[in-house]
Amino acid sequence: MTGKGHPIIELKGLTKRYGYGDTESFALKDFDLTVKRGEFIMIMGPSGCGKTTLLNIIGLLDQATSGSYSLNGESVESISKRRQARLRARKIGFIFQNFNLISDLSVIENVALPLVYSGYSKTHRLTQASSTLGRFHLKEREYYMPWQLSGGQQQRVAIARTIVSDPEIILADEPTGNLDSRSSHIVMEELKNIHLEGNTIIMVTHNPALTTYATRVINMLDGHIDTDIKTVADRDLPQPISVRFNKKEAK
Numbered sequence: 001m002t003g004k005g006h007p008i009i010e011l012k013g014l015t016k017r018y019g020y021g022d023t024e025s026f027a028l029k030d031f032d033l034t035v036k037r038g039e040f041i042m043i044m045g046p047s048g049c050g051k052t053t054l055l056n057i058i059g060l061l062d063q064a065t066s067g068s069y070s071l072n073g074e075s076v077e078s079i080s081k082r083r084q085a086r087l088r089a090r091k092i093g094f095i096f097q098n099f100n101l102i103s104d105l106s107v108i109e110n111v112a113l114p115l116v117y118s119g120y121s122k123t124h125r126l127t128q129a130s131s132t133l134g135r136f137h138l139k140e141r142e143y144y145m146p147w148q149l150s151g152g153q154q155q156r157v158a159i160a161r162t163i164v165s166d167p168e169i170i171l172a173d174e175p176t177g178n179l180d181s182r183s184s185h186i187v188m189e190e191l192k193n194i195h196l197e198g199n200t201i202i203m204v205t206h207n208p209a210l211t212t213y214a215t216r217v218i219n220m221l222d223g224h225i226d227t228d229i230k231t232v233a234d235r236d237l238p239q240p241i242s243v244r245f246n247k248k249e250a251k
């Protein structure tokens with residue numbers, strides 16, 4: 001997933017159907033979306049309009065009924081399930097509303113978990129987890145258990161766990177849904193920093209106040225896009241660090 005020139009995500013005519021005949025319903029209907037690298041998209045819309053379904057399909061956790069999905073220019077339908085799992089582990093990070101930390105693992109073990117698939121030694125994984133926690137000012141709580149942390153701290157640990165494997169796409173489903181407004185803004189500041197490093201973020205929220213962090217706001221209704229507003233021009237989107245580095249080298 002390092003190809004240039006392609007949109008990082010391109011959905012065309014995507015449909016997700018549940019049930020057949022009388023019970024047939026559509027979570028997504030003829031859904032088109034092109035996402036450029038470095039966008040920070042917020043998705044809003046009433047309960048049941050298809051937001052989670054959309055994130056799950058983008059994150060390769062679920063499959064559309066019809067339509068096409070290209071990930072970095074490559075048709076997802078043509079990627080084997082095995083490689084999809086690998087792409088998901090290496091390139092895509094999820095953040096959920098309820099943090100989803102593993103309750104009988106310490107903070108540092110939780111953060112190191114995604115690296116199990118990386119082939120690194122345990123010592124290396126823990127060192128990496130520790131330095132990621134340092135970035136989130138949580139180093140002194142490395143050996144706490146999740147239940148010893150506040151909701152905001154738990155979500156920051158969950159974000160550290162998401163970015164420890166350096167994903168290019170971060171999918172967040174109401175990450176501040178269980179947080180008070182102060183913790184929400186701390187979490188949003190972390191996501192903002194991750195975005196400024198050139199990562200692509202797609203986040204679902206019910207809180208209009210948070211849309212100031214986004215470069216694009218999409219309102220969904222009944223499985224389709226109702227409004228789609230870019231607040232930052234494409235040329236002003238942050239560039240991935242590796243691209244910035246290459247450009248500098250070329251001079």
Ligand SMILES: Nc1ncnc2c1ncn2[C@@H]1O[C@H](COP(=O)(O)OP(=O)(O)OP(=O)(O)O)[C@@H](O)[C@H]1O
Binds near residue numbers: 026045048049
């Ligand atoms: N496994 C399933 N079987 C049948 N219908 C489903 C299934 N999963 C989701 N749906 C339906 O698809 C529609 C979209 O659901 P989705 O979870 O994507 O909504 P959402 O926008 O995330 O809502 P919320 O804001 O409440 O989280 C809903 O009508 C839901 O009932």
Ligand SMILES: [Mg+2]
Binds near residue numbers: 052
């Ligand atoms: Mg949802």
